[in-house]
Amino acid sequence: MTDPSGTRAARVFARPRSSRLTVLVDRPQRLGLVMIAPAVIYIALVVGVPFFLALYYSFTNITSGSRTLEFVGLRNFVGIVDSPKFQTALRNTFVFAIGSQVLVIALATALALALMKDFRGKWLVRLLILLPWVAPMSLGSIGWLWILDSIYSVINWTLQAAGLLSADNWPMYLGKPYLAMASVIGVHVWRLLPLATVILLAGLTSIPQDVHDAARVDGAGFFRHLFKITLPLVRPIMLVATLFGLIFAFTDMIVIFVLTRGGPYDTTQVLSTLAFFTGIQGGDLAEGAAIAVFLFPMLLAVAVVFLLVARRSEVI
Numbered sequence: 001m002t003d004p005s006g007t008r009a010a011r012v013f014a015r016p017r018s019s020r021l022t023v024l025v026d027r028p029q030r031l032g033l034v035m036i037a038p039a040v041i042y043i044a045l046v047v048g049v050p051f052f053l054a055l056y057y058s059f060t061n062i063t064s065g066s067r068t069l070e071f072v073g074l075r076n077f078v079g080i081v082d083s084p085k086f087q088t089a090l091r092n093t094f095v096f097a098i099g100s101q102v103l104v105i106a107l108a109t110a111l112a113l114a115l116m117k118d119f120r121g122k123w124l125v126r127l128l129i130l131l132p133w134v135a136p137m138s139l140g141s142i143g144w145l146w147i148l149d150s151i152y153s154v155i156n157w158t159l160q161a162a163g164l165l166s167a168d169n170w171p172m173y174l175g176k177p178y179l180a181m182a183s184v185i186g187v188h189v190w191r192l193l194p195l196a197t198v199i200l201l202a203g204l205t206s207i208p209q210d211v212h213d214a215a216r217v218d219g220a221g222f223f224r225h226l227f228k229i230t231l232p233l234v235r236p237i238m239l240v241a242t243l244f245g246l247i248f249a250f251t252d253m254i255v256i257f258v259l260t261r262g263g264p265y266d267t268t269q270v271l272s273t274l275a276f277f278t279g280i281q282g283g284d285l286a287e288g289a290a291i292a293v294f295l296f297p298m299l300l301a302v303a304v305v306f307l308l309v310a311r312r313s314e315v316i
Contacts, residue, residue: 051296054289054292054293055289055293057069057285057286057289058076058077058286058289058290058292058293059071059072059073059074059076060072060286061075061076061286062285062286063283063284063285063286064280064283064284064285065283069286072286076286076287076289076290077290077294079287079290080287080290080291080294085266085269085274086271086274086291088266088267088269089262089266089269089270089271089273089274089291090271092181092266092267092268092269092270093250093270093271093272095181096181096184096185096188096249096256096268096270097246097249097250098246099185100185100188100189100192100245100249101242101245101246101249103185103189104189104192104193104196104245105196105238105241105242105245107189107193107197108193108196108197108199108200108241109200109231109238111129111193111197112197112200112201112203112204113204113226113230115129115197115201116201116204116205129193129194129197130194130198131194132190132191132193132194133191133194133195134194137191137254137255138254138258140187140190140191141187141254141255141258141259142258144183144187144190144258144259145174145258145259148173148174148183148259149174150170150172150173150174150175153170153173155173156170156171174259174260174263174264175264176264177264177265177267177268178267180259180260180263180264180267180268181267181268183259183260184255184256184259184260184268187255187259188249188252188255191255192245192248192249195241195244195245196241196244196245199237199240199241199244200234200237200238200241202237203234203236203237203238204230204234206237207230207233207234211229211233212225212229215229236311239306239309240306242306243302243303243306243307246299246302246306247299247302247303250271250272250295250298250299250302251272251295251299252272253270253272253273253276256268256269256270256272256273257273257276261273261277262274262277271291271292271294271295272292272295274291275288275289275291275292275295276288278291279291279292
């Protein structure tokens with residue numbers, strides 16, 4: 001005669017218990033929250049905490065040599081807005097960001113269209129395009145500092161060897177205001193061009209081949225095909241690439257810090273470098289934080305406008 005209680009207990013112990021992990025996996029909503037939680041925590045710690053700390057510092061009079069701070073309201077913001085150095089840095093920031101992005105999008109579009117074709121050595125071209133993005137920006141900027149040096153510039157030596165430049169008329173790329181701004185824009189374009197090229201190349205490959213075949217059948221030439229079909233279809237992706245490029249340009253300080261440090265005469269000084277020199281090297285953490293926080297509403301407005309335009313382009 002079998003023992004019912006013993007059989008029931010054996011079945012209970014033989015049946016696997018549903019762990020909390022199994023219950024979590026069986027519920028997609030909770031699983032989604034758990035999967036996205038590490039990214040949210042990382043962003044909150046790396047981006048959120050410094051941002052709110054800078055926002056708090058911008059309303060105080062804290063310095064690097066003081067142990068106490070006092071709330072001063074909007075005094076720091078009023079002071080920086082009235083400062084000629086801040087106004088110059090703000091103007092240079094727009095010149096640097098917009099000028100570099102126009103060149104980046106134009107060159108990236110040309111490179112992406114070229115890489116859509118099959119030709120010999122295509123893998124080498126892709127490797128050379130990706131190298132600026134893979135290499136550390138600090139090392140790349142130091143290399144450009146040597147290339148653009150007024151005495152040891154390889155560009156000037158090459159032009160002189162080719163007979164296009166005399167030894168008495170070597171340009172000082174980083175010593176003249178307009179040449180310095182053109183130089184830092186050129187290096188920044190060299191840095192961001194791979195990212196924009198990859199993004200636009202992904203957008204071009206997503207266009208159905210039937211669209212291109214229909215355009216050829218209709219007799220569309222290269223430029224008509226480009227401006228009437230290709231560019232309108234890839235416009236949302238192009239706007240995303242432009243948005244990322246503008247954010248990088250507004251917030252990046254490595255190129256200018258290594259090459260010119262804002263000179264000559266603050267002609268290449270931008271808001272990011274001005275915030276660093278004021279807050280970190282100058283010791284005025286409050287004013288430096290105010291300059292850095294001033295970038296946030298600008299970037300937010302740019303992001304909202306570009307996302308709205310991109311969404312409207314997708315709907316159309």
